[in-house]
Ligand SMILES: Nc1nc2c(ncn2[C@@H]2O[C@H](COP(=O)(O)OP(=O)(O)OP(=O)(O)O)[C@@H](O)[C@H]2O)c(=O)[nH]1
């Protein structure tokens with residue numbers, strides 16, 4: 007299996023390495039999920055704090071130690087659906103997920119871009135739909151087959167955050183159990199938005215009672231090593247696919 011670092015999420019929130027990668031774990035409500043939630047029982051020593059965390063998801067500093075467990079994904083689909091406005095970096099990220107490096111210039115996606123990743127007994131199907139305006143009305147039809155929605159945002163272009171937010175919320179509204187991973191891409195660019203600011207700009211506290219991850223990423227052509235955020239995103243996807251089997 008490829009590069010599966012200790013993966014998964016525990017508690018209300020966990021921050022991953024690198025100072026730019028955060029994972030935010032929304033309050034869970036299903037009995038099954040609750041069973042897997044290792045937070046102390048209410049009434050325990052930390053009950054006040056825990057209750058607070060149940061009300062609002064927390065963003066934890068990147069210095070927090072990585073703690074991982076696996077958890078089930080409540081979705082019927084098998085595909086990892088990759089959406090986001092044009093130029094956000096979807097194709098670039100998919101290159102990195104599949105080959106570990108971005109070797110060539112990428113072209114805008116006209117239509118869709120399917121990428122299969124197979125290693126050992128693991129098989130992951132990614133489907134990107136281009137982000138140009140004329141393609142966005144087609145996005146919704148792919149959500150029913152998705153195990154996870156990866157929504158990529160160009161975090162250096164704050165002017166487009168309201169548009170990204172509108173589309174993201176429209177996508178999620180009819181799919182209350184679809185897990186979502188927001189990738190705040192282009193963290194390498196000066197002036198790129200922090201994870202916490204993007205969380206607010208996209209109103210991610212309003213995505214409902216679902217698994218939600220927010221991770222800062224960047225991709226640069228020719229760089230031999232993946233940024234820690236890209237590795238964390240990839241590892242979480244692997245973990246979710248394994249749990250969804
Ligand atoms: N600096 C920087 N540039 C990036 C990053 N990710 C992607 N790019 C560049 O942004 C441009 C658009 O990237 P794509 O991967 O084609 O974006 P896309 O989301 O697939 O766009 P569409 O297919 O048109 O929807 C390309 O020139 C990439 O090289 C990043 O993290 N940092």
Ligand SMILES: [Mg+2]
Pocket residue numbers: 096097098113114115119134136137
């Ligand atoms: Mg593309």
